[in-house]
Amino acid sequence: MSVTTDPGAAATVAAPGGDTPARGSRPWPVVAALILGLLLGVAAGLLIPRFTHPGNDSAEAGFLRDMSTHHAQAVEMSMLAHANSTNPRIVTLSGDIALTQHGQIGYMQAWLRDWDLSPTGTQPAMAWMPDSAGSVVNGLMPGMATPEQLDSLRKASGNALDVQFLTLMRAHHLGGIHMAQEAIELSDDENIDWLAQTMVSGQQSELALIDSLLKQTQGS
Template identity: 70%
Template sequence: MSSDTTSLDAAPASGEVPARHRFGYAALALLLAGIVLGAGIGLVVPRFRTPADDSVEAGFLRDMSTHHAQAVEMAMEAHADSITPAIVTLSADIATTQQAQIGYMQAWLRDWDLSPTGGEQPMAWMPDAAGSVVDGLMPGMATPEQLASLRKATGKDLDVQFLTLIRAHHLGGIHMAQEAEDLSDNKDVDWLADSMVTAQQGEIQLIDDLLKQAQAG
């Protein structure tokens, strides 16, 4: 029986690459291209996604860490000295929540290889923030004199001072968080800012009720 001259194993014409080899070379070329592209993405994307030192994200996290630290301080004063159970509970919730959020913010700054404090003025990350900072204090923050008065207060006076100060503090913090959420394109920062707005708006409703009770008492 004669051999089949159309066999796939037949020798190719001089200089011609077999079809199966051409497929193999094409697959190899695509694989190498994928490796190079993947390496390029690995180098570029982390830098693209990591906020810079002068970014909205870095400025917000630094400023809000400072803002939160004062809220924690005031809440601990009320928690230690108030004799009103609802205020003791509220102050504990505020201190616990905001201290945990400080932990998030400081951890992210470390992950981004950024200092927890920056060289820019407070609120520099927020456009049109002129006038928002008064005597170095961000929106809603208590003055040194107000903090000194809170530390000395007792009874009804303590409750009224704390609720008044923390209400203003929450309003300032909400404004900052809303601005950060609008300006940032980092999903983690957006999530945290939104959490702050939701929690503090809810607490303001409770604060208003407690303040009415304290002032009427």
């Protein structure tokens, strides 16, 4: 406390003595300081976001966009099962998946918006993953169901619906986990690593549940 007040007191004492005589010749340093400050501010404004946020072509942005697409289909399949299944365990699991992944889409979209990046990329799907060549078929990322499979799921009912849902979601989770693991590998962004890690652990534990439910439903 006393250390900080001492220089302050010294400064205020010294100030009145020096102010009066030099006032007439002061404008140039002030103007120079204003201009310099303005330039520094603009420069910092330009540079800081680029240093602190991943760019438009970064692995982070690619992951957020592609995982949003990937998640959206999981939500679609889960909502179909949630609405049409008669098995309470499937209804619960599909509701859980739909709500979780729709919520995670919100996180991912919000970060893109926060970083001033468009939710739609100019690069093809999966381009942010180095070994992804050929993994996108008809615009579908690994693990994603085809329009025909979705159509079949839409029309299914009873045990056939449950088995189709579990089978499709199993493949979907495997593809999603691979993407999330790749994101953790490529990115050192705290948010990305945190969310991707929760996807890996969450979906891995769901895979165990899916496998046990598959055994049950296929057996019945």
